[in-house]
Amino acid sequence: MARLLEARRPPGKPRAAVAATWPVGEETGLPKFAKALILPIMSTMNISLPEGLKSFVDEQVSQRGYGTSSEYVRELIRKDQDRQRLRSFLLAGAESPLTPPIDAAYFEGLRDRIRKAAKPGDGE
Template sequence: MTILNISLPELIQAFVAQQVDKGGYGTVNEYILDLLCQEKAKAEQIESLLLEGLDSGEPLEVTDDWWEHKRSSLIQQFQSEQ
């Protein structure tokens, strides 16, 4: 495992210490590692969803006119549900 040293302002250090205690982490390292793993998982999920979107069908050109039509359509749909 590689060692990474970081400097934190006192307020952030206090916050991290609180989170370690609240979260039941044994050390600050465990807390930071968990945060980074969560962020990595989110990034992987976003990439997976983007790839799924790219493979979902024929591409369409999104222009200003397309957005205006989409916006108008959604407004009409919302108003009809009221």
């Protein structure tokens, strides 16, 4: 897709401007399953790294099957987002009020509710 956008980009025109003109929705002529594969417009960010970190990134890209260093960095960012989301869930759980212990009686009560709901003729 990126190669198609590059091929359509006139010299001197920014990538975002070309991507914004790429047809979307029904205009693409693509089948439904392929429309979900159209990537969002991406911004560019330049990052300065010491030589040691750049070498590490290059090594990870080649060893772990990433196509570019950008793919590797995007994956790191996604993992960090997931980690932060999990941390917030854990903190919210830790701050929530205590509940009664979950024991055999609790599970037996759940089973009773399911049995009652599954009985034919109840309520209908």
